Amino acid sequence: MAMIEPQEAWQRIEAQIAPLAPQERALPELLGCVLAQEIVAAENVPPFPAATVDGWAVIADDDNTPLRILTNPGTAGQVPAAQVVPGTTAPVMTGAPIPHGADAVVMVEESEVKENWMRFSRRIEPGAGVRRVGSDLAAGQAILPAGAVLGPAEIGLLATMGQTSATVHPRPRVAVFSTGDELVEPEKEPGPSQIRDSNRYALMAAIRQAGGEPVSFGIAPDDADGQRALILRALEAADVLVTSGGVSMGTRDLILPLLAELGTLHLARVRQKPGKPLTFATVAGKPCFGLPGNPVSSLVTFELYVRPALRCLAGHSLLWRPEVAARLLHPVQPDPLRIEFQRARVTQKDGTWWAQTTGAQASSRLLSMIGANALLRLPAGDPLPAGTIITAILVGQPEDH
Ligand code: AMP
Numbered sequence: 001m002a003m004i005e006p007q008e009a010w011q012r013i014e015a016q017i018a019p020l021a022p023q024e025r026a027l028p029e030l031l032g033c034v035l036a037q038e039i040v041a042a043e044n045v046p047p048f049p050a051a052t053v054d055g056w057a058v059i060a061d062d063d064n065t066p067l068r069i070l071t072n073p074g075t076a077g078q079v080p081a082a083q084v085v086p087g088t089t090a091p092v093m094t095g096a097p098i099p100h101g102a103d104a105v106v107m108v109e110e111s112e113v114k115e116n117w118m119r120f121s122r123r124i125e126p127g128a129g130v131r132r133v134g135s136d137l138a139a140g141q142a143i144l145p146a147g148a149v150l151g152p153a154e155i156g157l158l159a160t161m162g163q164t165s166a167t168v169h170p171r172p173r174v175a176v177f178s179t180g181d182e183l184v185e186p187e188k189e190p191g192p193s194q195i196r197d198s199n200r201y202a203l204m205a206a207i208r209q210a211g212g213e214p215v216s217f218g219i220a221p222d223d224a225d226g227q228r229a230l231i232l233r234a235l236e237a238a239d240v241l242v243t244s245g246g247v248s249m250g251t252r253d254l255i256l257p258l259l260a261e262l263g264t265l266h267l268a269r270v271r272q273k274p275g276k277p278l279t280f281a282t283v284a285g286k287p288c289f290g291l292p293g294n295p296v297s298s299l300v301t302f303e304l305y306v307r308p309a310l311r312c313l314a315g316h317s318l319l320w321r322p323e324v325a326a327r328l329l330h331p332v333q334p335d336p337l338r339i340e341f342q343r344a345r346v347t348q349k350d351g352t353w354w355a356q357t358t359g360a361q362a363s364s365r366l367l368s369m370i371g372a373n374a375l376l377r378l379p380a381g382d383p384l385p386a387g388t389i390i391t392a393i394l395v396g397q398p399e400d401h
């Protein structure tokens, strides 16, 4: 299969994915999910006229002074027993219903109390210190559209409405396994030709950060029958498969031929660095990403292709990270033939973004991603002098660093 440009690679991936079918999820599971229904306020909030301050319930137009204090203070959660009539007042606390007869609340701070009598200096308007019925939310009001991303405030609103669950696009379940005869679990002491599997843990963390649910399927040795069985087992349990390694040109690189055998291959080489061997297929209609084995290549291709795909499956309409135009703080040598995504740290100074790469950019050097908050998209070609304006994809918050 021919090598294609990154943009074409994404178009081929995008053509194969769509938001997962909506499902009901309980309140504690909703953070970050995308609503698949419109939410309409079923009730008024507040449902009763409530005090916004601690103080005294009065009749605004009552000119009597001082006012006689009725007993039975109204505290939040209590139905008020007092009936306020001209010449009287009743204590009321924030959030409590306004006692019958009263139409305003005088703040404690503005009152003077002597024995059974309350006096206040300022005139008061009807409605002062009172939250009207439905003033926060009116019954029938549309409050969240389908497509809204649920954060703390949205989840709070659902709870206020008595809605204990909502219909959302579920988080994609993403099966992950690493391939390679050389790999051992991180807790193991590697033998003379072995290394520890770092990709699976890095990718599971990246999946979680992207809003997916990772499911680990361990390490697969470079054996066709074993890997074939694992691909099928993983896809039974998940919406998406992500593997690392085994997509280069080596004799033990089996993922590419296996995906081609089991499903439909959509791309198998991308003109970019790192990440040239990126492979994408669908098996039984499910997206399968064969990421390269080098630790930086797997994370960079995850960022550029898997993350937006997972966001699409989760129902997000915003798939992409923000991009800024930044100036290089130092000369940079891009790849002569492939678009290069160099890891960098960008900072903003006097309205200008500046980019500094994170040192040696070898695709095995995970340290090149440490402290990076951006990927610089560098067009293939000649060296770029300091000051050149390039595109920086913000993969982290600038204030992170
Ligand atoms: P491959 O794509 O399988 O040829 O692997 C490319 C390079 O990445 C080799 O040096 C592998 O040893 C290394 N590698 C592959 N998988 C992993 C992994 N899960 N964790 C760390 N390094 C890996």
Ligand code: MG
Residues within 6 Å of the ligand: 179, 180, 181, 245, 246, 252, 253, 293
């Ligand atoms: Mg390998």
